[in-house]
Amino acid sequence: MTRDTKTAISLPTVRRLPMYYSILQEAASGKQENISSSQIAGRLQLESIQVRKDLASIGITGLPRIGFSVARLMDAIEDFLGWNNTSDAVVIGAGHLGSALAGYKGFAEKGLDIFAFFDSDKTKIGQKIQGKEVLDIERLPELTRRMHINIAILTVPDHAAQNAADVAIKAGIKAIWNFTLTKIIVPSGTIVERVDLAASLAALSSKLRQQIA
Amino acid sequence: MTRDTKTAISLPTVRRLPMYYSILQEAASGKQENISSSQIAGRLQLESIQVRKDLASIGITGLPRIGFSVARLMDAIEDFLGWNNTSDAVVIGAGHLGSALAGYKGFAEKGLDIFAFFDSDKTKIGQKIQGKEVLDIERLPELTRRMHINIAILTVPDHAAQNAADVAIKAGIKAIWNFTLTKIIVPSGTIVERVDLAASLAALSSKLRQQIA
DNA sequence: TAGATTGTTAATCGATTAACAATC
DNA sequence: TAGATTGTTAATCGATTAACAATC
Numbered sequence: 320m321t322r323d324t325k326t327a328i329s330l331p332t333v334r335r336l337p338m339y340y341s342i343l344q345e346a347a348s349g350k351q352e353n354i355s356s357s358q359i360a361g362r363l364q365l366e367s368i369q370v371r372k373d374l375a376s377i378g379i380t381g382l383p384r385i386g387f388s389v390a391r392l393m394d395a396i397e398d399f400l401g402w403n404n405t406s407d408a409v410v411i412g413a414g415h416l417g418s419a420l421a422g423y424k425g426f427a428e429k430g431l432d433i434f435a436f437f438d439s440d441k442t443k444i445g446q447k448i449q450g451k452e453v454l455d456i457e458r459l460p461e462l463t464r465r466m467h468i469n470i471a472i473l474t475v476p477d478h479a480a481q482n483a484a485d486v487a488i489k490a491g492i493k494a495i496w497n498f499t500l501t502k503i504i505v506p507s508g509t510i511v512e513r514v515d516l517a518a519s520l521a522a523l524s525s526k527l528r529q530q531i532a
Numbered sequence: 533m534t535r536d537t538k539t540a541i542s543l544p545t546v547r548r549l550p551m552y553y554s555i556l557q558e559a560a561s562g563k564q565e566n567i568s569s570s571q572i573a574g575r576l577q578l579e580s581i582q583v584r585k586d587l588a589s590i591g592i593t594g595l596p597r598i599g600f601s602v603a604r605l606m607d608a609i610e611d612f613l614g615w616n617n618t619s620d621a622v623v624i625g626a627g628h629l630g631s632a633l634a635g636y637k638g639f640a641e642k643g644l645d646i647f648a649f650f651d652s653d654k655t656k657i658g659q660k661i662q663g664k665e666v667l668d669i670e671r672l673p674e675l676t677r678r679m680h681i682n683i684a685i686l687t688v689p690d691h692a693a694q695n696a697a698d699v700a701i702k703a704g705i706k707a708i709w710n711f712t713l714t715k716i717i718v719p720s721g722t723i724v725e726r727v728d729l730a731a732s733l734a735a736l737s738s739k740l741r742q743q744i745a
Numbered sequence: 746t747a748g749a750t751t752g753t754t755a756a757t758c759g760a761t762t763a764a765c766a767a768t769c
Numbered sequence: 770t771a772g773a774t775t776g777t778t779a780a781t782c783g784a785t786t787a788a789c790a791a792t793c
Contacts, residue, residue, distance in 0.1 A: 331760070333738045334731035338715055341730075355774065363715060367774090368762060375776070383768045383775040401737050415632035420729075422628055424690065425713055429733055469740065477637065494740040496732070500638055502551055502576060510743055512736035514727060516633075517554075518547035519709070520642060523725035524614050525546045527682065527707040530723055544784070568750065580750090581786060588752070596751040596792045 332373045338363055340396045346389045355386035402430040407468045411483050412475035413438040413453045421449040460490035469493040477501045545586045549609050551576055556606045568599035615643040620681045624696050625688035626651040626666045634662040673703035682706040690714045
């Protein structure tokens with residue numbers, strides 16, 4: 320458990336770790352025992368020094384001439400990202416997007432288990448999505464507390480986002496994965512990670528325009 | 533058309549513009565004529581200087597004591613992000629996620645029009661999603677060329693991502709909005725904007741862990 | 746005029762990249 | 770041993786933030 324450097328790993332580094340992991344999976348499936356930073360970097364169009372820096376920051380060391388042990392590296396990343404001890408999450412907003420996310424292969428492997436769906440739309444309540452029941456949003460506080468759930472995935476319509484977030488936080492939710500186009504305001508102490516599609520689309524068209532120009 | 537500073541606006545700035553726009557919409561709906569950088573910043577938990585810098589970089593100026601004209605600011609952002617001249621896009625992969633994105637309110641306003649869906653699954657071909665037909669992936673090159681479509685939204689299963697991207701690029705697609713967990717490799721000249729959910733989830737749990745610790 | 750808010754110029758900060766000695 | 774690859778230390782780069790004179 321090389322876990323000495325617990326001093327705030329940078330978010331850019333954290334975001335790259337899953338990419339490294341997917342390269343490692345490939346290597347492992349090819350029975351490759353060791354891998355160099357430049358092999359990883361090459362596959363991801365990054366610089367090898369960045370890979371080494373990132374790995375060093377989560378406390379992993381390699382060996383000159385050998386590189387890094389694929390198996391140990393995978394373990395370390397799984398460990399660091401908490402993929403071993405699964406956390407339960409609820410989805411608030413039982414629409415297409417919620418269904419899509421619930422069906423996403425790979426979330427389960429990455430330690431995220433969707434426990435239930437919540438909606439305020441009475442016609443949706445009682446239906447099943449991916450085998451899990453859609454519950455009345457009123458029951459959120461009860462379930463959150465009983466099951467010790469910290470994470471809510473927010474996929475409600477934009478105009479309902481802030482209100483849903485408020486409800487969730489009141490119910491004891493500690494982290495919100497926000498898929499709406501709305502920037503929600505939360506008290507300090509609550510985590511928000513936003514998947515900002517408007518920002519992403521803006522970046523796409525900006526890059527496209529520059530490319531074409 | 534204050535469009536002198538066409539010298540590569542930074543991506544972080546571009547990504548913030550839609551947030552500013554949503555604040556402006558609120559202001560406009562409240563009949564507010566002018567807005568200060570600190571008003572915008574306050575609502576978004578940013579610094580006012582960052583707002584001013586961003587706006588300056590797309591060529592907008594304000595007036596001391598007055599601030600910025602809400603209407604002119606909205607126009608400028610719409611203009612800069614190309615929300616006026618709509619571009620057509622295709623969705624490759626007609627699953628839940630594709631449906632969800634197609635149903636996303638606001639994409640239309642943001643200049644993105646989904647023209648058709650493509651899939652290789654024969655059972656899906658011919659069905660309709662959000663009123664648009666699902667076509668055979670084989671027909672992609674024909675349609676891309678005929679309709680001058682530059683953008684593909686990639687929502688296929690992860691293992692099919694690279695292949696689908698290759699097909700799309702061969703068909704003349706210039707920009708790929710990649711929603712898969714796979715990092716796709718493309719020739720230089722092709723744009724990829726990735727919505728990396730694995731990275732986002734990693735960031736979420738990392739922040740949550742730090743918060744709790 | 747007085748004062749709020751701008752735009753400019755400089756300082757800070759953090760992340761990435763480069764250079765290279767250490768080492769298996 | 771020779772040479773590939775590491776980890777360390779320093780340099781660069783770009784974005785954010787601070788300070789403040791300009792100005793409506």
